[in-house]
Amino acid sequence: MRRPCLTVAFVAMLSFLPCNLIADNSEIGSSPWTVQEAVRYALRHNPDAATALERIKAADADIKLARAAFYPQVSVATEYSRTNNPMYSFGNILNQGMFTNAIDFNDPGTTDNLQAKTMIQYRVYNGGRDQAALKAAGEQGRSAEFDRTAVRNRLEFEVVRAFCTIVQAGESVRARQSALQAIDASLAVARARFEEGGLLREDVLNLEVQQARSAEQLIQARHGLQLAQRGFLHLLGRTGAEAAVDPTDYREQEIPAERAFRNRPELAAMAATVKALEARIKQAESGHWPTADVFGSYQADKGTELDEGSGNSWVTGVRMEYTLFNGGRTAAATERATARLRAAREEERKLELACSLEMEQAVLAVRQEEERLKVTGKMVDSATESARLARLRFKEGVLLASELIDTENRLIESQLSHSLATAAHKIAIADLRRAAGLGQFDQRN
DSSP states (O other), X not given: OOOOOHHHHHHHHHTTSOOOSSOOBTTTBSSOBOHHHHHHXXXXXXXXXXXXXXXXXXXXXXXXXXHGGGSOEEEEEEEEEEEOOHHHHHHHHHHTTOOOTTOOTTOOOOEEEEEEEEEEEEEEESTTHHHHHHHHHHHHHHHHHHHHHHHHXXXXXXXXXXXXXXXXXXXHHHHHHHHHHHHHHHHHHHHHHHHHTSSOHHHHHHHHHHHHHHHHHHHHHHHHHHHHHHHHHHHTTOOOSOOOBOGGGOOOOOOOSOXXXXXXXXXXXXXXXXXXXXXXXXXXHGGGSOEEEEEEEEEEEEOSSSTXXXXXEEEEEEEEEXXXXXXXXXXXXXXXXXXXXXXXXXXXXXXXXXXXXXXXXXXXXXXXXHHXXXXXXXXXXXXXXXXXXXXXXXXXXXXXXXXXXXXXXHHHHHHHHHHHHHHHHHHHHHHXXXXXTOOGGGXXX
């Protein structure tokens, strides 16, 4: 009695490994992910989406900070002092209303003073600096909003691509399993024919080698599926080894009728940044102009060294200031702001070219995958029928083992090609939507 081959034992052990695409994952839940649920979840939990939201909050705070310059500044202050300095002590006496002719100006004595003061100041003109700062902050806020939309569009596309990759990887696993099962069946026939003397030992060995190769390819396909699942979970902002997905719920996305890249949020964000930098130039140029302020204060003074010493006073006025020379600071700030604006305009031009190229590539990709999908579909039909006939002929003894192996290889290659083309077609449509500035499935949270 012949000893069983190690390859057969290995394949038998391999057949007990999990192969279902919809894997159980208690960390995610019993229900498998649909693509739209995955997109919605990623928009709420992916770190990139959270970071973009925080940038918007920071931009809103900058706008509030710029608006604060248009309001008057009100402050209160209090202090207590005690002194025998003639000048300060005499000032305390005057503020408290306790001056008499008996006071020695050179030695008025020791006095103390408790002072409470309220001040208000409002800048009425500073060369348009505050207006420019507010406009710049507003444009930066708009840029942050568009950046968030761009992040969302990119994230949605990545989730769809990862989802389709999992589906394709699962189909590859199933195709490899089917190929292994077919080889197992053919090998059983070959061994039976060999025992009967109707087949050479070499043919049996060739089939055993093909069986081992198919088992190895199945292991690689399962590894690829696990990698795809982990990448998918990380996009969702989760951790885990497997992701249960529902490929049957995926519906074909709508191909955008208008294939123009001008609606990209990246371009809108860059345009807002350019406008913000234009405002920054005006803000820097305001240093060439004077500033004007109105101010007022009310002060109360109270002492304990002098009997009944107390007094109130107020001050109002207008202040104008003009800087004659500041070492070229204003000119340097203006030059820096202008250089940054020129650089941003070049970046805007570069981004337009990149978006235009992405749109052209996305359109060509959709067209290519549509044609490829038709061809691979026909290829699978032909290869499936050819493999069926080859197995029958091999069983009847009219086909060589090498010819059967070639036929089985062509079948698996055609199945994998069609699986890749199906996934690539869906990904191409998703990328075209992203290139057109659209979200996936037209959903927003």
